[in-house]
Amino acid sequence: MTKTGEAPQDQAPSVVLVTGPSGAGRSTAIRALEDLGYEVIDNLPLSLLPRLLEGPPPVRPLALGIDVRNRDFSISALIDTIDRLTGKGQFPAQVLYMDANEEELVRRYSETRRRHPLAPGGPPLAGIQAERELLIPIRARADVLIDTTGMSPHEAKAEVERWFRTGEGGAKLGVTLHSFSYKRGLPRGMDIVIDCRFLQNPHWEENLRVLDGRDSAVAAYVAADPRFPPFFAQVKGLVDLLLPAHKDEGKAHLSIAFGCTGGKHRSVAMTERLAEALAQDGWHVSKRHRELERRDAQRKREDVV
Structure with a gap:
C-alpha cells in the first residue's frame, strides 16, 4: 500500500x-x-x-x-x-x-x-x-x-x-504554508491565499498581544471564535481535495498563504493548525511565518549593532 x-x-x-x-x-x-x-x-x-x-x-x-x-x-x-x-x-x-x-x-x-x-x-x-x-x-x-x-x-x-x-x-508532493501581514503585501508565488481577518483578534487582549500564534494561549483564543471550527473544516476539506488532485497531475508542490492584519496571531495560528493536521495525514509540510521571520532577523541585526 x-x-x-x-x-x-x-x-x-x-x-x-x-x-x-x-x-x-x-x-x-x-x-x-x-x-x-x-x-x-x-x-x-x-x-x-x-x-x-x-x-x-x-x-x-x-x-x-x-x-x-x-x-x-x-x-x-x-x-x-x-x-x-x-x-x-x-x-x-x-x-x-x-x-x-x-x-x-x-x-x-x-x-x-x-x-x-x-x-x-x-x-x-x-x-x-x-x-x-x-x-x-x-x-x-x-x-x-x-x-x-x-x-x-x-x-x-x-x-x-x-x-x-x-x-x-x-519525491513526495510538498505543501508549504505561509503566514503574512496584509500591511506588507501579498507573498509571491502562492497558489492559494486565504484571509483570516474576520476571526477574533488576540491583539486586543493585553495578555496575548505580546505573544504570537505559535503560543497555545493565542491558538486557543483564535480557535474559540465560533466561526473558526467551520472555517478550518472548510479549508481542510478543500486542501484534502486539492492535494491528491495535484499529485495525480504530477505537480510537485502546493503553496498556501494565510493572511491577517499583522501577520502575528490569527494567520500564524491557522498555519500551525493546518500544518499539524496535514503532517498527521502523511503529507510533507513546511511552514514560513514571514512577519515573525522579519522580526527575528531585525532582532539579530540589533544584537550585532
Whole structure:
C-alpha cells in the first residue's frame, strides 16, 4: 500500500532547471541539489542543451543551472529550453526560480563587494533592476519559486531540500504554508491565499498581544471564535481535495498563504493548525511565518549593532 502523498514507485528521475536573479541563491540551490544526489551541470551553454535533452533519460535526477552569465544566454533561448524540458514526456521536469527582493539583493552585493554581471563597471543596483526586469517571463514559468529574502544560506538550502528531497519511491508532493501581514503585501508565488481577518483578534487582549500564534494561549483564543471550527473544516476539506488532485497531475508542490492584519496571531495560528493536521495525514509540510521571520532577523541585526 502506498502512503498518502508519496510518488508512484516507478516515477522517473526528474530534471530541475535552476535559475533566478544573481545573488538570490541559485548557487546555494545547486549545491543543495547536488548534496541530495542530483547530477549537476552548471552554466552549460544553452546551445548545447538540445543535445543533452535528445539523449537517454538521466540515470539519476539532473539539475541544470542557468543564469545571465551563461554563454549565448537569451530569454527566448531559455524559454525554448523550458518548453523542451517540460515537453519531454519520458521524465518529469521542473523550473526552480530562486528570488529575493531588490533591497535584499543590494544588501548582499554590498556585503560581498561583488560586481553585478549586468553592471560590471557601476553600482549593482542598475544591474539588479535590469536583470529582474529581464527575467519576468521566466519567473512566470516557475514551478517552484523560493523567495530567499531574509533567509541565510543555510535556511535557503533547507528550503530547497524540503521541496526536492527524494527517498525510496521518489519525491513526495510538498505543501508549504505561509503566514503574512496584509500591511506588507501579498507573498509571491502562492497558489492559494486565504484571509483570516474576520476571526477574533488576540491583539486586543493585553495578555496575548505580546505573544504570537505559535503560543497555545493565542491558538486557543483564535480557535474559540465560533466561526473558526467551520472555517478550518472548510479549508481542510478543500486542501484534502486539492492535494491528491495535484499529485495525480504530477505537480510537485502546493503553496498556501494565510493572511491577517499583522501577520502575528490569527494567520500564524491557522498555519500551525493546518500544518499539524496535514503532517498527521502523511503529507510533507513546511511552514514560513514571514512577519515573525522579519522580526527575528531585525532582532539579530540589533544584537550585532
